[in-house]
Amino acid sequence: MNTTIAWITARGLFGRRRFLLLLPLPVILVGMAGLGWAIGQSADLAGPVLVGIGVAVVLPVIALIVGTAVLGSEIDDGTIVHILTKPIPRWKIVLSKLAVAFGVSGAVVAAAMFVAGTIVDGVRFGLAFAAASAVGALAYSALFLLLSLLTRRPVLIGLMYVMIWEGLLGNFVSGTKVLSVQQYVVSLADRWAATELVTGTVSMGVAVTMSAVFTVVGTWLAINRLRLFSVAGETS
DSSP states (O other): OOHHHHHHHHHHHHTSGGGGGGTHHHHHHHHHHHHHHHTTOTGGGIIIIIIIIIIIIIHHHHHHHHHHHHHHHHHHHTTHHHHHTSSOOHHHHHHHHHHHHHHHHHHHHHHHHHHHHHHHHOHHHHHHHHHHHHHHHHHHHHHHHHHHHHOSOHHHHHHHIIIIIIIIIHHHOGGGGGGOHHHHHHHHHHHHHTOSSSOOSSOHHHHHHHHHHHHHHHHHHHHHHHHHHHHHOOOO
């Protein structure tokens, strides 16, 4: 990883208005968990709040905002040329961008999930969801970083994946769950929390293996795409 690129990326990310979009969703998640605790219904809200809002909305949306911005914003404004002209291996550029995307989205989501999970069912439950969300943030970050190199509309394509593939088809077509980061996160949280409040739909082995596949394959494809980009100068 190149620390200079990582620092510039982080500074650019925090300096954009898009970063403000990261704040409301975690607040809503924690607020809903707190409301459930206040009315004595926290356990009943474990699925709707932690899974329905946290895993299905907060995690992918934040990862999408950050993952498509760390490199996509530089492609849009043309500053990517300055990075590509430097004698820096393309894999270092991608890994640096991925590290920032994962660090920011993972930290924001994991913190919110820990607080909400702890409110719902204690510290172990909160830690399980925080750790599972961090795994999901890494897989999502690799996927959305790749999308920013493949298309000029990565946010739209990313939303289609989250809403249609994971949200719609993932709830009704069992075969699609094997290719759903959301399902991996729920299954990991279910296993690590050792509770009946949530139930995973894929095995632990599938969740771990496929999370790694999303991360490794997405990163590898992004590196190769960036190599082509430096020659062809095209983003789609």
